[in-house]
Amino acid sequence: DTAVSQTPKYLVTQMGNDKSIKCEQNLGHDTMYWYKQDSKKFLKIMFSYNNKELIINETVPNRFSPKSPDKAHLNLHINSLELGDSAVYFCASSQSTGGFFEQFFGPGTRLTVL
Amino acid sequence: SQQGEEDPQALSIQEGENATMNCSYKTSINNLQWYRQNSGRGLVHLILIRSNEREKHSGRLRVTLDTSKKSSSLLITASRAADTASYFCATVHTSNTGKLIFGQGTTLQVKP
Numbered sequence: 001d002t003a004v005s006q007t008p009k010y011l012v013t014q015m016g017n018d019k020s021i022k023c024e025q026n027l028g029h030d031t032m033y034w035y036k037q038d039s040k041k042f043l044k045i046m047f048s049y050n051n052k053e054l055i056i057n058e059t060v061p062n063r064f065s066p067k068s069p070d071k072a073h074l075n076l077h078i079n080s081l082e083l084g085d086s087a088v089y090f091c092a093s094s095q096s097t098g099g100f101f102e103q104f105f106g107p108g109t110r111l112t113v114l
Numbered sequence: 115s116q117q118g119e120e121d122p123q124a125l126s127i128q129e130g131e132n133a134t135m136n137c138s139y140k141t142s143i144n145n146l147q148w149y150r151q152n153s154g155r156g157l158v159h160l161i162l163i164r165s166n167e168r169e170k171h172s173g174r175l176r177v178t179l180d181t182s183k184k185s186s187s188l189l190i191t192a193s194r195a196a197d198t199a200s201y202f203c204a205t206v207h208t209s210n211t212g213k214l215i216f217g218q219g220t221t222l223q224v225k226p
Contacts, residue, residue, distance in 0.1 A: 004156070031212060041200060043157075043216040056211050090156055099144050099206035100164075103214065105156030 003027050004106035006091050012112045013081055021076045021109045023091030031055070032074035033092040033103065034066060043090070049074055050097050078111075086113045120203060120217040128225050133190040135220040137203030138183075144206045146179055146186050147214065151200045160188075160201075195226045 004025045013019055025032060033056070034046040048056035049068040063079045074091060088108045094101040121136045137146070145164045149157040163170045163179045163186065170177045176189040190197055200221045204214040 033212075041151075041219050043202065043219075045213055045215070048212065056213055092157075094212055097212040098210045099212045099214075100162070101212065102147065102159035102162060103157075103212075105149075105158070107156050108154075 004093055004104050006106040006109050010110050014114055017081050018079045021089055023074045025093040029093040030096045031094045034076050035090040037088045081113045083113050120220045124221045126223040129195055131193055133193050133222055135188045135201050137186045137217050139205045147204045148188050149202045193224045195224050198224045
């Protein structure tokens with residue numbers, strides 16, 4: 001049973017396209033996150049939601065829009081894709097906000113923009 | 115700005131040896147966490163140490179925290195080939211958002 005799942009695992013697309021990445025967790029957690037890992041393995045928080053409410057919104061281009069239809073799902077939509085968006089995107093979840101809870105990560109979605 | 119910096123960036127040892135990775139950070143923290151990432155996979159939580167703790171153990175893992183030096187270390191004893199992975203420290207500020215700030219990571223290779 002996969003705790004945090006993401007689809008697709010790989011995404012190859014052309015510059016200018018719009019794409020979405022889906023994330024689901026079956027852990028019953030209240031908080032979900034999106035991270036971006038670049039080619040040097042540097043991992044940076046993008047967004048977090050707690051029970052469908054936006055909690056963290058880092059300095060991310062507004063081409064990126066997270067959507068949380070319910071607390072088990074957090075999707076990431078990216079408009080007008082650029083070469084620099086190529087990275088691995090990880091979804092994660094934790095029991096709640098407040099830093100003392102371990103985060104459970106999905107397997108990642110490798111996005112390649114051509 | 116990037117909070118954690120890890121040292122060394124890469125480490126190669128023989129099976130059975132101990133591996134030590136260090137993490138430094140810049141500002142006050144609430145807690146510090148260590149994660150492992152196997153190649154092509156997501157991160158897995160290893161251990162969390164609170165700012166008022168100095169040392170914590172979990173199996174073959176030992177984590178220390180020195181808040182006066184703003185540094186932490188992860189020691190893996192009696193390493194195995196399966197320990198080959200990247201290891202990241204992540205810090206939580208004194209806030210309630212759960213925001214993790216990751217270091218650059220240490221890539222560990224354990225040779226059989």
